[in-house]
Each structure stands twice: as C-alpha cells, then as structure tokens.
Amino acid sequence: MDIQVKNLNKSFNKQQVLNDVDMTFPEGRITCIMGPSGIGKTTLVYILMGLLKADSGQVIGLEGKKFAAVFQEDRLIEHWDAIKNVQLVSGGEVTKDLVKRSFIQIGLTEYEKKPVRALSGGMRRRVAMVRALLSEYDLLIMDEPFKGLDEKLKNQVIDYVKENTKGKTVIIITHDKEEVDLLEAQLINMEDYED
Amino acid sequence: MEQRNISKDNKSRNNQFRSYVTKLLVLCFWLLVWELASSLIKQELFIPSPRSVLVALIKLSTSQSFWFSITNSFVRIVLGFVLGLLTGAVVAVFSYKSRLIYELISPLMKVIKSTPVASFIILALVWVKSDYLAVLISFLMVMPVSFSNILYGLKSTDEKLLEMARVFGLSPWKCIKAIYFPAVLPFVISAVSIGLGFSFKSGIAAEVIGRPANSIGLNLYEAKLYLMIKELFAWTLVIIIISMLFEKIVMKVLNIHGKKYMHKP
Numbered sequence: 001m002d003i004q005v006k007n008l009n010k011s012f013n014k015q016q017v018l019n020d021v022d023m024t025f026p027e028g029r030i031t032c033i034m035g036p037s038g039i040g041k042t043t044l045v046y047i048l049m050g051l052l053k054a055d056s057g058q059v060i061g062l063e064g065k066k067f068a069a070v071f072q073e074d075r076l077i078e079h080w081d082a083i084k085n086v087q088l089v090s091g092g093e094v095t096k097d098l099v100k101r102s103f104i105q106i107g108l109t110e111y112e113k114k115p116v117r118a119l120s121g122g123m124r125r126r127v128a129m130v131r132a133l134l135s136e137y138d139l140l141i142m143d144e145p146f147k148g149l150d151e152k153l154k155n156q157v158i159d160y161v162k163e164n165t166k167g168k169t170v171i172i173i174t175h176d177k178e179e180v181d182l183l184e185a186q187l188i189n190m191e192d193y194e195d
Numbered sequence: 196m197e198q199r200n201i202s203k204d205n206k207s208r209n210n211q212f213r214s215y216v217t218k219l220l221v222l223c224f225w226l227l228v229w230e231l232a233s234s235l236i237k238q239e240l241f242i243p244s245p246r247s248v249l250v251a252l253i254k255l256s257t258s259q260s261f262w263f264s265i266t267n268s269f270v271r272i273v274l275g276f277v278l279g280l281l282t283g284a285v286v287a288v289f290s291y292k293s294r295l296i297y298e299l300i301s302p303l304m305k306v307i308k309s310t311p312v313a314s315f316i317i318l319a320l321v322w323v324k325s326d327y328l329a330v331l332i333s334f335l336m337v338m339p340v341s342f343s344n345i346l347y348g349l350k351s352t353d354e355k356l357l358e359m360a361r362v363f364g365l366s367p368w369k370c371i372k373a374i375y376f377p378a379v380l381p382f383v384i385s386a387v388s389i390g391l392g393f394s395f396k397s398g399i400a401a402e403v404i405g406r407p408a409n410s411i412g413l414n415l416y417e418a419k420l421y422l423m424i425k426e427l428f429a430w431t432l433v434i435i436i437i438s439m440l441f442e443k444i445v446m447k448v449l450n451i452h453g454k455k456y457m458h459k460p
Contacts, residue, residue, distance in 0.1 A: 050361070051361065067364070071355070073355060075355050075356055075358070075359040077356070079377060135363060
C-alpha cells in the first residue's frame with residue numbers, strides 16, 4: 001500500500017513549516033525528498049515516524065507498519081561496539097557474520113573491539129546505515145544518509161542501499177540530485193509545496 | 196608498541212605509588228597534630244594520645260563482644276542503606292513515569308531531607324524497637340538521596356536515543372539495558388557514595404540514642420557515660436574505618452563494573 005500524505009500542516013511558534021502538503025510515497029520504491037534547509041523535510045519524516053504530531057491533515061498507509069531509520073545524528077549507543085549496535089535493533093536471525101559481511105560490503109573495517117564513540121564520523125554513519133537496513137522494517141527513512149562520505153565510498157554505500165532495499169518502501173532526504181539519479185529514485189521537491 | 200605500553204604501565208604504577216606515599220604522609224601529619232594537641236593539653240580525659248587510643252583499641256578487639264557489636268551495627272546500617280537505595284530507585288522510576296506520582300512524592304522527599312536526624316530518631320523510637328532503629332534511620336536518610344539522584348539520571352536520559360528506540364520498536368528491556376541503565380548509572384554511583392556516609396553517621400547516632408544491645412552505639416554511649424575517653428576515641432575510630440573501608444570497596448566494585456556500561460569514557 002502506498003503511503004499518502006494529505007493536507008498536512010505543521011507550524012512551530014506560529015511559523016508554518018508544512019502548509020497543506022499532499023504527496024504519495026509508492027510502495028516498494030525509493031523516494032527522495034529534496035529542498036533547501038528549513039523547508040520542512042525533517043519535520044515531514046518525523047511526522048511519518050510518529051515522533052511529531054501534525055497540526056492537521058492525514059497520513060494514510062502507515063497502520064501497523066514497522067519502521068527503520070537513519071537519523072541525521074546517527075544515534076548509536078556510544079559505549080557499545082558496532083556489531084552490538086546493529087544487533088540491538090535486529091532480531092536473533094541477524095548473526096555476527098551477517099553484520100560483518102554487511103560492513104565489508106560498505107567498506108567498513110577496523111571497527112572491532114572498540115566502542116563506536118572511537119570511530120570516525122563516516123564509519124559511524126555506515127554503522128547506523130547497516131543497523132537500519134538489517135532491522136525488520138516496512139518503511140525505511142533516511143535523513144541525509146550519505147553526508148560526509150567521500151565520492152568513492154558514497155557510490156559503494158548507494159549500491160549497498162539499492163541492493164538491500166529491493167521491493168521495500170524507502171524515503172531518503174538528500175540535497176544532492178546525483179544521489180537521486182544513482183538510487184534511481186522517485187524525486188519529490190519540497191519547494192513545489194511552498195506558497 | 197609493546198615498549199610504549201610498558202612505559203605507560205610504569206608511569207601509572209609510579210603515580211599510584213606517589214599517591215600512596217602522599218596519603219601516608221598526610222596521615223602522619225594529622226597523627227602528629229593529634230599527638231601535639233594531646234601532649235599540650237596533658238589531660239587524657241580530654242584528648243587521649245594516639246598511642247593510648249591504639250592500645251585501647253587493641254584491648255577492645257580481643258573481646259568477642261567487640262566483634263559482635265561491629266557485626267550487628269554493620270548489618271543494621273547496611274540493611275537500611277540497601278533498602279533506602281532500592282526504595283528510592285523504585286519511587287524515582289514511578290515518579291519519572293507519572294507526573295501525578297512525582298507531585299505526590301516530591302514534597303514528602305523534601306520533608307524527609309530537611310527533617311533533622313535527631314527528630315527522626317526520637318520519633319522512630321516510639322514506632323519501632325531500638326533493635327531496628329538504625330535500619331529505619333539509615334533507610335530514611337538514604338531514600339531521598341537515592342530518589343533525587345536516580346530521578347535526575349532518568350530525566351537526563353538522551354531524548355534522541357529514546358526516539359531511536361521508539362522508531363525501531365525496541366522492547367522495554369532493550370531500552371533499559373542500552374539507554375536508561377548507562378544514563379542512570381553515574382547518578383546511582385553518586386547516590387551510593389553520598390548515601391553510605393549518611394547511613395553510617397545517622398545509623399550510629401540512632402544507636403547512641405536507642406541503645407540497642409550489642410551495638411557500636413551502645414558502646415559509644417557507655418564509654419561517654421563512664422568517661423572512658425580512650426575507648427570513646429577507639430570506637431569512633433572503628434566507625435570511621437568501617438565506613439571508609441566499606442565505601443571504598445563498594446565504589447571500587449561500582450566503578451570497575453560500571454565503566455563498561457556508561458556512555459561517557
């Protein structure tokens with residue numbers, strides 16, 4: 001079932017962030033949301049995830065759905081190692097070997113036996129990504145997931161995302177049109193929803 | 196690499212040795228001050244010398260009742276401390292979850308915190324047998340400390356991690372293990388450190404007033420009553436040693452095992 005957003009409104013301190021937003025996220029596809037900072041991209045996905053309440057409007061198609069997310073700030077358990085972080089959100093079927101194989105696929109090495117707080121920003125980003133992709137979900141939301149990755153690594157990670165989200169509904173916030181093309185995603189430009 | 200590790204080990208061993216020596220020198224300094232004060236006053240009834248206190252302590256330690264009194268008081272105070280810590284923690288969790296419970300409990304905790312320990316001891320004497328007085332008083336002194344520290348810890352839990360847990364649909368147990376426990380642990384350690392000192396001081400005070408049989412408090416009271424000042428000093432020394440030793444052991448265990456559960460290095 002597609003996810004449909006209808007007449008969504010949200011304001012903070014009397015400042016309208018989302019104004020009668022209507023959009024559809026097709027089931028089983030990747031949709032990228034683009035738009036300048038402050039236009040309400042993160043607000044929109046927070047409403048989808050149930051972390052914010054809309055002032056008015058409707059979201060259809062989320063009932064009983066399981067979520068996974070890559071947040072802007074990674075949100076990892078700092079004193080745990082990378083594998084433990086991934087296994088925290090996944091069921092028992094995600095073995096250490098599977099996690100390690102996934103890490104290799106996105107070029108993550110030298111992460112073992114250290115807490116994630118000791119890893120670089122790019123490494124932590126990839127841990128957050130594997131955590132989300134290996135969890136059980138119906139809708140995956142990623143907020144600027146490729147930020148801070150160099151060009152070569154970005155392509156490798158995009159390939160991993162494409163390969164592992166086949167047939168899944170994914171929403172990605174990005175500022176980079178090239179990422180949209182590489183992901184072969186549907187594009188929604190938030191600027192189209194401005195007054 | 197190995198050489199660097201060895202030199203790091205040596206450095207840390209040297210630092211540890213230096214710290215021990217410093218502590219020993221500080222102890223010697225204060226013993227000297229005590230000795231000087233005693234020899235200046237020249238009245239063993241006011242300030243006995245460290246040597247005579249040590250002799251009194253050795254003499255006391257040869258009797259069975261000395262060890263029996265220590266065990267009794269220790270068990271009572273530690274029991275009150277543990278009960279206070281656990282009750283404070285449980286009440287803090289409920290207060291964190293419900294605003295109503297917080298509004299109901301918070302003033303009560305403030306009243307307990309502000310009430311002089313002597314008032315509690317005298318009141319408690321009416322309610323319980325003197326044998327249990329130290330348990331109750333130690334409990335009452337520790338519970339508000341545990342409550343406020345653990346509640347503060349719960350409130351300082353990282354909201355962003357809690358949001359992550361909500362989105363991924365983590366079970367309550369996983370949330371406790373990964374998010375709440377590491378956030379609260381430093382506050383538990385602080386509550387234990389403050390609470391231990393409180394419980395020993397107030398527990399012994401309760402025993403002095405309640406005078407239960409075979410207790411440090413009763414021995415202190417009798418030493419004062421019969422003007423056995425050396426014994427009074429010796430018993431005080433015993434309380435200080437037990438309290439400090441126990442706190443040291445508990446804090447060491449908490450710090451060693453707690454480090455791996457904490458968010459911050």
